[in-house]
Amino acid sequence: MIREISLALIKLHILYHATRQAVYGLALIQELESHGYSLSPGTLYPLLHKLEKAGWLAAEKRVVNGKARKYYRATETGQAALLEAQARMRELLAEMDEGRIIPEEGE
Incomplete structure (x- = not known):
């Protein structure tokens, strides 16, 4: 289950960066590493192809x-999907913040 969540977050990272500028595989792998994700080309390129398809x-x-090199840019459809995901994530994070699924110290 955690892998599925990580892959969904990775897709959002890809869309975000591809919205800002054209990106290619190795640069994405390095960018994702800076966020704590360790991806092999064998994992990244199928994700890129799925997003392209x-x-x-x-x-x-x-x-x-x-x-x-194959450079990728987000399409209008990809940008719209990213905006929708952003709105849903904001809603979820606000809800999680209110409900605090992990108790703070002293609670």
Whole structure:
């Protein structure tokens, strides 16, 4: 179950960064590592392909320093999905904050 939650959060990270600028696999792996996620290319690229197939990402091939890279940008559909997810997350976090599922010290 925790893996499913982590994968959902990773997808949101991908969409967020792909909304801000075009991103490629290795850069995403490094960015996700800075947030505590350890992803192999064998995990990341299928996620990118699923998001692309769903119409949330658009891919563009570029040659950088003689190497072919596939860059991804969020589509309008992907941006709309991210905004909806953001609203739902805000609602959930506010609810969790009110209910405090983990008691604070002294409670």
